[in-house]
Amino acid sequence: MPVVLVTQGPTFTQERYEEIVRRLTGGKTRLETPADWPAEGLLTHIAGEGEHGFxxxxxxxxxxxxRRFGDRLTPILEETGVKEELEMYSAHTFVSA
Incomplete structure (x- = not known):
């Protein structure tokens, strides 16, 4: 069953996101294709500035x-100063075009 992972909060900024992506991808600041993502099992990745922050x-x-990806991501979040707990929940519905 698919799961959703949400990251948002005051210490999670666009600048920190770009630094995290650089560390995960070996230098890229933007993810442009699924091949850019350094983990298996990702179905969708969306990032942007919302009303309540990045x-x-x-x-x-x-x-x-x-969780396998989280094992890799968690130390990078800590190193870049992101303090928010990530929210994970089971998807009720997932539709992909």
Whole structure:
């Protein structure tokens, strides 16, 4: 079952997001194709500035795939000063065009 992972909060800024992407991809500041993402199991990745700050929404094929990526991501979040807890929940519905 797909799971959704949401990252948002006052310490999660666009600048920190771009630094995280650089660290995960070996230098890119933008993800442009699925091949740019350094983890298996990602179905969708969306990032942008919302009314309440910068937000990333990912959909993963399974909780296991999401947690494997989280093992890699968590130290980078800590190193870049992101303090928010990531929100993960099971997707009720997932439709892809």
């Amino acid at each position: 937000r990333v929404v990912d959909v993963w094929e399974s909780e296991e795939a999401c």
